[in-house]
Amino acid sequence: MEIRGDIVKQLRNERAWTQAHLAELCDVNLRTIQRVENQGSASLETIMALCVSFDIKRQALFKVPEASDVEQAKPQLTKAYLLVFLFGLIIGVAGTFIPFVFLNT
Template sequence: MEVNAQNIKQLRQERAWTQQHLADACGLSLRTVQRAENYGNCSLDTLQALASVFEVEIVQLKLVPPPRPDNDSELPEVDQTLKYKVGGLVAAALILGFTGGYLAAAGAG
């Protein structure tokens, strides 16, 4: 299971614990703690032990998956091109609308 190695290390350092102290507190081997901190992976049992010792929820130690793309990569290239052209036309219309309103107001004064 992938875990947030930086969070684990930070929680340990905030308590001024060595990796060996954390391992002893969790009933884990030193190598298991090192693997969690250095490589960001461990078993669910290890994750539960760490969360228990740190007195935090498991979700605080799990790695948050990166955001998924908005399916643009799944669209055919023609559709993506059309999408950007339409977006550009909308932006141009907005700019011209604001500019036209400003020019009309300036000319009336």
């Protein structure tokens, strides 16, 4: 399941726990905690162990990003979509006219 690894890291740092300590509390491998924090990937059992260790509800690990975070990411995506669209348009126009020019010569 996908969870917010940054929240797990924040909760762990607030308690001044190491990743190894959290892994021991959750009875999982250290690599599992690293994967949770870096990739946000965790099994249901790991999520439940994290909730017990932090004494939180499961929903806290699925927190939705703030609106300001989403707005900051939007302009970058818009520019990328525009570039892909323009590139596709150029390729499409070139693909239409180049064979036409060569066939009529």
